[in-house]
Amino acid sequence: MLKNRKSECIAKIKELEQEARSYADDENQELYYNLANVWRTKVDTLNFAIWNFEEIILRST
Known part of the structure; x- marks a missing residue:
């Protein structure tokens, strides 16, 4: 979902x-x-959210 929003x-x-x-x-x-x-600021925020989400997933596995 976040990556789709980033593309938009x-x-x-x-x-x-x-x-x-x-x-x-x-x-x-x-x-x-x-x-x-x-x-562009929105894209930067989404990049951070995507990175943060991926970090949380990696730490929980």
Whole structure:
């Protein structure tokens, strides 16, 4: 489930970056790149959760 969510977040990042490139003005580009950075933070959090979950499983076996 976490890995699926991570894939969804990565797809959203790509979508936001593509949207950013479609704007000619810097203000809109910056907005979409900042939104992509928020989604990158979500991916980082999911990476940590996945790693933590795997560690717990390894220790319990």
